[in-house]
Amino acid sequence: MSVLSILKNSGLRLSKSERKVSEVILADPEAVIRAPISSIARKAGVSEPTVNRFCRSLDCKGFPDFKVKLAQDLAQGLAQGLPSMTRDVEAGDSTNSLIDKIFESTHASLHTVQSECNNREIDKAAEVLSQARSIVFFGIGASGPVALDAQHKFLRFDIPVIAHTDVMNQRLACTALGEKDVVVCISYTGRTIALTEAAQLAADNGATVIGITTGDSPLAKICSIVLAMEIPEDTDIYTPMTSRIAHLVLIDILATAAALKRGPRFSQHLKQVKEVLRDTRHIKDEYRI
Secondary structure (H helix, E strand, C coil): CCHHHHHHCCCCCCCHHHHHHHHHHHHCHHHHCCCCHHHHHHHHCCCHHHHHHHHHCCCCCCHHHHHHHHHHHHHHCCCCCCCCCCCCCCCCCCHHHHHHHHHHHHHHHHHHHHHCCCHHHHHHHHHHHHCCCEEEEEECHHHHHHHHHHHHHHCCCCCCEEEECCHHHHHHHHCCCCCCEEEEEECCCCCCHHHHHHHHHHHHCCCEEEEEECCCCHHHHHCCEEEECCCCCCCCCCCCCHHHHHHHHHHHHHHHHHHHHCCHHHHHHHHHHHHHHHCCCCCCCCCCC
């Protein structure tokens, strides 16, 4: 039974505080999946631990897990047969409505991810990346473009960097890895068998494996460092959109944080990179009429 169905069940036994949380959720489920736990607690007039207890009473691991299940419930309510790429889009939406919904959904997801970022794990990952002998990014399917974007950003570092989106190449690359190498595996679900196998091969060869994935997933259990991202998006039904954008933002954060950890000397290297690229562009005002 869905979490919404359980909440609408008049026979559900709830304490006075839990009933307040339930009322806030039922009043506007869409707003809940975009809000941090502090916002829900404030609207209900209860504490954040109360909200978490409420979620666990519904067989959820906590508030992030509850939001994922709630988003899946809302996704199931879309018009039958609509090949949507986002849960908010409906069959009769105008272009203006479509634009608003996708932007709003993306903004909300990024806000949720930001509020739940584990700063300590991000700092740990940036430290490892800043000291790596080489960095390899793995992504399959929709995560492939994120891995390629990561390669583009980290190529500015003065160490070997490459992205592999092909399963066979990922496995081959693992054979050359060692203790000073870092592998970053990117997967929203963390359930792709080929990627978890590649992550295990990398770990077995001594490489540090960083996972950008859903917490407590099969991939997360293999990784040395997990940057867990709980985003309410049902990829069993829809093509991942907001999760991919959140992953791209996290890559930006890691690249910037790792560069800062390299210190002032690395800033000089980045200036040299800019100089090398300067001659590839037209002068800004050269063709202005």
